[in-house]
Amino acid sequence: MSENDVVVIPPINITVCVKCNKIRMSGKWYSEFRDLEEDIAKSVKHKDLSQAKVSAKVNMDIENKNSTAEITVNTLIGDQLKELKYTVKINIKKDTCLTCSRIAGNYYTTILQIRFNDKEIQKLISEKVISEIIEIITALNERTDRPSANIHIVNEVHLKNGVDFYTDNLKYTQNIAIHLMKHKTAIEKKLSKSIVGIDKNGRDLIRSTICIHFGDKHK
């Protein structure tokens, strides 16, 4: 039996975002190269191989249309450790990912307004509050690679007394707001909604604004 008969490598079709270079394979977006390589390795089928271990290394060369994956299969043949190596071409399609198309189209559903009523308190906690928001968003997005289940900051506007974050996920923005309200200096949270148009299914297009005020409760 030749070595080729026992290892089957399915075609590797990936999409690359032309704006941020993020990669999609089988409907999943990858921010880490390592995760993509792991999934390519998992897609490799082998039979009758003893203790087979598959790994993949991706070499991207989009400009020259010469991207390849190096597949290595370490296995035991007879009582000898053997390394089987294959190089396969990666088929690449170019596209714009949901995040980038939303940013380009300035698409947002929610504005999170952070407002400081008090200059001293702003100086003290402004940076902390902003980094907390970014941390929560990163943690939420790490749970899944599905862009529709993620939250993105589409725009960030810095004002004298606060910041406006434009996001594409109301539910997650509300979660962030609930978290921020635990701050000792968080005074109040206001939610307002406005109809800004009609979506392509004929439903009202609603934008929500969540405003959180920070300040001295005793003033």
Ligand SMILES: [Zn+2]
């Ligand atoms: Zn992108």
